[in-house]
Amino acid sequence: MHRLVLAALLALTGAGAPVTAQPIDYAAERAAIGRYQDADQRLQDVGWQLAAANAPYCPRVVPGIGLQLQDMASYGVPAIARAALGLTRDFAVQTAARGSPAARAGVFTRNREIVRLERFDPNHWPAGSAMDWQRLVKAHDHVEAMLTEHGGITIGFADGAEARVQPVPVCATRFELMGEGRKAVADGSRVVIGMGFPAFDYPEEEVFAALVAHELAHNVLGHDAWLDRNGRSARNVRRIEREADRLVPWLLANAGYDPAAAVTFMTRWGSAHDAGLKLRRTHEGWDERAEAMAAELPAVRAWLTAEGQADWAQQFRREINPAESAARTGRR
Ligand SMILES: [Zn+2]
Structure with a gap:
């Protein structure tokens, strides 16, 4: 009901589009995704600051690293989103919240492709053909489970680099x-x-x-x-x-x-x-x-x-x- 739906992506590929193929304006798509990511960064920065600083008083606390992922499967047309961002796979960094362990690690740059969350490559998990938001939730659940069970998580990037990140307690939201x-x-x-x-x-x-x-x-x-x-x-x-x-x-x-x-x-x-x-x-x-x-x-x-x-x-x-x-x- 509330998942990522970019107007630009739908406008270009929606049901009302003419049958003749329109050229896709990838620069416009990238800019639309960029605006969404800028807004998400602002939300994650503020959310992290509130949830981490108030952890001593929250009734339920979870380990967090402040990393937000993105999954191309959650877009209306994953292939367009992938091409607009220059990705070859589906999972990449969305945001690292300011001041969080992910941000301090210095390696979680926007749109950097991810191929491993501890032992799993989330790109191999099955996904629907469009607007599949469940797989992204599963990835975030998996990260939280690893942090809870192992006190940290190793995240691998498409270029072969990897980073081990340790969590801090945050309010469970x-x-x-x-x-x-x-x-x-x-x-x-x-x-x-x-x-x-x-x-x-x-x-x-x-x-x-x-x-x-x-x-x-x-x-x-x-x-x-x-x-x-x-x-x-x-x-x-x-x-x-x-x-x-x-x-x-x-x-x-x-x-x-x-x-x-x-x-x-x-x-x-x-x-x-x-x-x-x-x-x-x-x-x-x-x-x-x-x-x-x-x-x-x-x-x-x-x-x-x-x-x-x-x-x-x-x-x-x-x-x-x-x-x-x-x-x-x-x-x-
Ligand atoms: Zn209210």
Whole structure:
């Protein structure tokens, strides 16, 4: 539902195309993929910084190296994507998140072809003919399994070089960029953000980070599972939205961002999209949401000054009882 779909690739090869073959503009395809990769880099950099810095407080932590792969099978027309990027196989480096073990290794350059993840060559795994995103998930799952079982992974490149990378603990959330759409969602294990989300255009990294932190907050506070157990009433959604908003300054502060960027984000995004928000009973007005975020700042700053970190696992006041499970009413 949210996987990589590049408009340029579809426009050139879609069902509406004339039967006579059009020449493929590979430079345009490469540029479109490049824009997607730039946006993904921005998301992975910010996501990594938040997930690594807040690992001491997250309820579930996994070993991570900050490496994002790409698989040509996930494109609408893999052969075009492969040719546009000059690849002979399907797997290559997408991003190495800034400051991550993968980035520090210095060898995971964009589009560098990968032929080995520990003992397996993922290019040999079967894939569908187009839009197959499952194989990329399998590759990332495999990397995580190797890190968990062996405390590291050896990754081989098509040119014969290889690198051994050791992980660090990160909050158990994966960050995924959707090739289209303006939505941002958190499903418990992933944060998925559409390339069209307005915050991608915000120049300040910390203001974009506030959006990512809001979605990460839903996962680390267990909101999706809580809503599953207690129902997605407008009242319940308002409560978890408020709780996610209020955690944003804490997550930002630990990651080295100005916690007040939370308020800047909500004010800028909310005032630009106010009309749409007012129609939704599940969300408070953006001004109330910005106020709730601002109200956290004194505590966050006090903990930063005293401890150098803002321990939200201990100090954050919850809006919900995370263990709560509504009695069955028979209504659902
Ligand atoms: Zn939310």
